[in-house]
Amino acid sequence: MDPSNTLDSAFAPSENVVAREIEGEIIIVPLVAGMGDTDDELFTLNETGRAIWQKLDGRRSLRQVIEELATEYEAAEGEIEADVIGIIEELSRRKMVSPK
Amino acid sequence: MNKESNPYTVRKRLDEAVLWPDRAPKLGGMDIELTERCNLNCIHCYINQPAGDREIQAGEMDTDRVKTVLKEAADLGCLSVRFTGGEPLIRPDFTELYLFARQLGLRIILFTNATLITPDLAEILARTPPLEKIEITVFGMSPESYRAVTGRPDAYSTTMRGINLLLEKQVPFIVKGVLLPANEKDVPAFESWAATLPWMDEPPDYAMFLDLRARRDSVEKNCGIRQLRYSPEEGMRFLLRRPEYHRTEMIRFCKKFLSGPTDRLFPCGAGKGVCVDAYGRAQLCLTLRHPDTVYDLKNNSLDTMFLKFTPEIRKMVARNPDYLKRCARCFLKGFCEQCPAKSWMEHGTLDTPVEYLCDVTHKQARNIGLLNENERAWDVTDWKARINSLE
Numbered sequence: 001m002d003p004s005n006t007l008d009s010a011f012a013p014s015e016n017v018v019a020r021e022i023e024g025e026i027i028i029v030p031l032v033a034g035m036g037d038t039d040d041e042l043f044t045l046n047e048t049g050r051a052i053w054q055k056l057d058g059r060r061s062l063r064q065v066i067e068e069l070a071t072e073y074e075a076a077e078g079e080i081e082a083d084v085i086g087i088i089e090e091l092s093r094r095k096m097v098s099p100k
Numbered sequence: 101m102n103k104e105s106n107p108y109t110v111r112k113r114l115d116e117a118v119l120w121p122d123r124a125p126k127l128g129g130m131d132i133e134l135t136e137r138c139n140l141n142c143i144h145c146y147i148n149q150p151a152g153d154r155e156i157q158a159g160e161m162d163t164d165r166v167k168t169v170l171k172e173a174a175d176l177g178c179l180s181v182r183f184t185g186g187e188p189l190i191r192p193d194f195t196e197l198y199l200f201a202r203q204l205g206l207r208i209i210l211f212t213n214a215t216l217i218t219p220d221l222a223e224i225l226a227r228t229p230p231l232e233k234i235e236i237t238v239f240g241m242s243p244e245s246y247r248a249v250t251g252r253p254d255a256y257s258t259t260m261r262g263i264n265l266l267l268e269k270q271v272p273f274i275v276k277g278v279l280l281p282a283n284e285k286d287v288p289a290f291e292s293w294a295a296t297l298p299w300m301d302e303p304p305d306y307a308m309f310l311d312l313r314a315r316r317d318s319v320e321k322n323c324g325i326r327q328l329r330y331s332p333e334e335g336m337r338f339l340l341r342r343p344e345y346h347r348t349e350m351i352r353f354c355k356k357f358l359s360g361p362t363d364r365l366f367p368c369g370a371g372k373g374v375c376v377d378a379y380g381r382a383q384l385c386l387t388l389r390h391p392d393t394v395y396d397l398k399n400n401s402l403d404t405m406f407l408k409f410t411p412e413i414r415k416m417v418a419r420n421p422d423y424l425k426r427c428a429r430c431f432l433k434g435f436c437e438q439c440p441a442k443s444w445m446e447h448g449t450l451d452t453p454v455e456y457l458c459d460v461t462h463k464q465a466r467n468i469g470l471l472n473e474n475e476r477a478w479d480v481t482d483w484k485a486r487i488n489s490l491e
Contacts, residue, residue, distance in 0.1 A: 031203070
C-alpha cells in the first residue's frame with residue numbers, strides 16, 4: 001500500500017461486514033465466508049481503531065480523517081497518520097474496508 | 101490520541117465477561133421458535149405439531165413480525181440467535197429470515213433435523229455463514245431406526261442427503277443424538293460416524309432424560325414419552341461408557357454451577373436471555389411455558405420485558421411445602437434439572453418436585469461421591485466441603 005496515494009482515497013466499511021456498536025464496543029461481524037471468524041471469537045476495535053473507524057464514511061479522504069483526528073485529539077498529524085495507515089492496512093487485509 | 105499498540109482490530113472470545121468486563125448488553129442471547137410444526141413425527145418430542153396443520157400455521161408470527169423481533173433483539177445488543185422449532189426449515193420464508201438476521205450482524209445457531217436442506221440452502225449457508233455451527237439431531241443410523249422414531253423411513257436418507265450437502269459446501273455443523281429404545285443399538289455406529297465429521301471436537305451429546313410435552317397438550321403423548329424414558333440406573337450405565345470423560349465433565353459442572361440451597365425459583369440463568377415462541381410470546385427459557393411466566397410481545401417490546409416483567413418473575417419464591425422441605429434445601433439444585441419449567445411440564449405448577457429428575461440427580465451425585473448411599477441431598481450440611489473436595 002502506497003501511503004501517498006492512499007491518503008487521498010476515501011474508505012468505507014466493506015459490504016461484507018456489519019459493524020455493531022454494543023455497550024461502547026464496536027463489533028465487526030463478517031457476512032461472508034473466509035474472513036477468519038471462528039465459533040467463539042469475534043472482532044472488536046481498540047480505542048484508536050474505533051475513533052478512526054467512525055470516520056470511514058466513504059466520503060472523507062484519509063487526509064481529511066487525519067486532520068480531523070489531529071484537531072479532536074490535539075495530537076501531531078504524523079502520529080495520527082501512522083495509526084490511520086496502520087488500521088487501513090489491517091482492515092484492508094481482512095477485507096473489512098474498501099476504497100471508494 | 102490515546103496510543104495503544106497495534107493491531108487495531110482485536111479478536112476476542114465470544115464471552116460477555118471478556119468483552120464487557122464491567123457491563124453487558126441487555127440481551128445476551130435469544131432463542132426463537134420459528135414454528136412448532138415439524139415434517140417428522142418423533143415419538144419423544146416435547147413440542148412437535150403436524151407439518152400441515154393450517155390452523156397452527158395461521159397463528160404463527162408472520163415474516164414481518166419475526167423480523168421486528170430480530171431487530172429488537174439486535175437493538176438490545178444480542179449477539180447470537182438460535183433458530184429452532186419444530187423444524188425451522190419448514191417455513192417458506194426461512195431463507196429471508198436467516199439473511200435478514202445475518203444482515204443485522206447476528207450470529208445464528210440453527211437447530212434442524214437436516215431433512216429439508218437443499219442445494220440452494222447449502223449454498224446460501226456457505227456464502228453467508230451462520231458463524232455458529234449448525235446443530236443437527238440424528239435419530240438413528242438406518243431407515244428402520246428412523247421409521248421407529250420419526251414415523252418416516254425416508255427421513256434417514258433425506259437427513260444424510262442434507263448432511264452431505266453441508267459437507268460438500270464445508271458448512272460447519274455438529275450432530276447430536278436422542279437415546280431411545282428404538283435406536284440404542286445404533287450408538288456405536290453413530291459415534292464412529294460422528295467422529296469422522298470435521299467439526300465434531302467432542303463425542304456427540306444425547307438427549308436421554310426426556311421432557312414431557314411443553315404445552316401439556318397430550319396425555320397420550322406424555323404417556324408414550326414416560327415409557328421411553330431411561331431409568332436413572334439405565335441412564336447412568338449409558339453415561340459411564342466413558343467414565344473418565346463423564347466424571348471430569350460432572351466435576352467441572354458441579355464446581356461451576358452448584359451454589360447452595362435457596363427457595364428462589366430461578367437461581368438459574370432463566371431470563372438473562374429470552375425465548376420467543378412461534379406465536380410471538382416471550383419466555384424466560386425454552387421450556388418454561390407456564391402462563392404466569394409468559395410475556396406477550398404483540399403489544400409489548402422485549403425492552404419492557406427486561407425492564408419490568410423478567411425481574412419480577414425472577415424474584416418468585418416457592419410456596420409448595422413439599423418443595424420447601426426438599427428442593428429449597430437441596431444443594432444439587434444447579435445440577436438437578438428440577439426447575440419451574442420441568443415442574444410445569446410434569447405437574448402444571450411452578451414448584452412441585454419432579455421425582456424422576458430427583459432420582460436421576462441423586463444417582464449421578466452418588467456416582468461422583470457427592471452423596472453417600474441412601475443419603476438425600478437436602479439433609480447434607482457440609483455441601484461446600486464436599487464440592488471442594490471433588491477431584
